[in-house]
Each structure stands twice: as structure tokens, then as C-alpha cells.
Amino acid sequence: MGTGWSARIVAAPEGIALEIQAELDRVVAEMSHWAPDSALSRFNRSEPGRWQPLPPGFADVLAAALAVAEKSGGAFDPAMGALADLWGFGPPGPRLDLPGDAEIVQARAISGRTRIEQDDRRARRTAPAALDFSGIAKGYGVDRVAEMLRSMALPDFLIEVGGELRGEGIRPDGQPWWVDLEPVPGSRLAPLRAALHGLSIATSGDYRRSFAHGGRDYAHTLDPRTGRPLANGVASVSILHPSCMLADAWATALTVLGPEGMALAEREGLAVHMVVREGAGFSEHLSPALQAMLG
Secondary structure, eight states, X not given: OOSOXXXXXXXXXXXXXXXXXXXXXXXXHHHOSSSTTSHHHHXXXXXXXXXXXXXXXXXXXXXXXXXXXXXXXXXXXXXXXHHHHHTTOSTTOOOXXXXXXXXHHHHHHTOSGGGEEEETTEEEESSSOOOOOTTTHHHHHHHHHHHHHHHTTOOOEEEEETTEEEEESOOTTSOOEEEEOOOOTTOOOOOOEEEESSEEEEEEETTTSEEEETTEEEESOEETTTTEEOOSOEEEEEEEESOXXXXXXXXXXXXXXXXGGHHHXXXXXXXXXXXXXXXXXXXEEEOHHHHHHHO
């Protein structure tokens, strides 16, 4: 996944780190678009129109990704691999210049959720669309490790993969797993603290990954609706949710939607914290579900 992981486990047995690494390696083997022999990479090379059997985890993530894509009106889309590659965010590596309008139009023509069909444990491409689970796989990896630990009768832990976290049970001192929401660099907003007790948190921020060209910074998050990097001023979105996979996907979707997406967050009952750049300052948006959680 191109990142690290950490875990705090009450009464952790010897060798648990190796078992966690092995579980995450299995996720990578299924869903990494960087590994040419992964199930996802093989799917992206499959003949359009031909149904492909999917590993159970892959099928679950694809179904969740397509559901969030539909609910968000395409603000989150798992079939944007061609556009990610075009902008230098994928396995081919960074590029020295910006893609031209014609290249973007061409990549968009073969991208998007409407070019992927799923039937339970199988799926097919109706065009040479490429899946990219960058906005959901880390969260799923957290959930996979959490479920593994629970199956081992280890109910109290805090798991983190690439900044996405899930807390279950309690600490040895009887307290829940308290975490501070990652602050936006340069902002003076009051920090928010949340108790992860059967909850996950995922954050998407424009300060995490970007590239500069011609004196301008471009976010690594692409808007699937335009095929271009975001320019809506959203600095950070954090989501609290029982599922880290869904927190991960919704954080990306609401980053793309911006403040207008807070109405969708309310309809979906999502606990959302959004920070938006406004001139030299920042504005803060909290969904009703998050206000109730913090209240």
C-alpha cells in the first residue's frame, strides 16, 4: 500500500506482528494496482466483456466502492486508474508536464464506474477501464486486521494503516482509545478529540500529497467528474464510522464534493469534520452526526 502500519493490542501474543503483516500482505495481493501480479492488476488486464471471478475481499471492496460512487453522484469512483496514471499518480510514475485536454478527454472516455459491472463474486469491464482502490483499500486493510484480532479473542486494540485508524474495546487503564483529529497545517482551529470505541476514523487532506507545476500546487485527489485535480479549497475531511473501509471512501467523496456535500453527509448520517481554505484563513464544518458524537 506504499505506507506503514502500527498496532496497540492489549495482551498481545508473541508473533502477532507477523500475523498482522501477513493479513495486510493478503490485501495487497488482492487489491494493489502497484503489484503487477495482484488480483486487481490482473482484472485491469482482462478482456473487456469477459466476466472475471473475484476473491471475496476484492468483491466486497468493489461492491462498497460502487455503492459509495452511486450515492455520491460519482464524487468517489473506483474506476479512475487511467486518469490517475495520466496525472502521474499511478504505477507509471510522475510526469514532468501536465496532461493536455485531449489526453484527459481520452482517459475519461474509458474510465468511470459505469464501465464496471459486478454480479456478486464476479465482475467485468465493459471498456478498458482500470480499477484503482487507493481511496478505500487502506481502510479495508484496517478492518481486515481488526476482524482477525477479534477472531483471535483479542477484543481491545487500536490499529492504524497509513493514518487510518480503528479502535475496539478499551485500554488497560479502562479508557477508550482517544485520538486527536489530524490538524490542518497552518490552521488555528481548536483540535477535536474522539474516542474510538468500535469506531474508525479516516482523513483525506490536500496537504498530504500534492505536486507543483508552473508555480501552482495540484492536489493528488482527482475529481472523477472532471478528470482533473481538485481546486475547491477543501483542506481536510475526517470521517468517523464503524467501518474504516467506508470512512476511507466517504472521506474521499466528501473531499471532492466540498461544503455542498455536507447535506449528503447529513442524509447518510455520516459523522464528518471538514476544513475549507478561505483566503488566508479556514472555515470548519461539522455534520449533525459528529456534533452529537462530540456533544
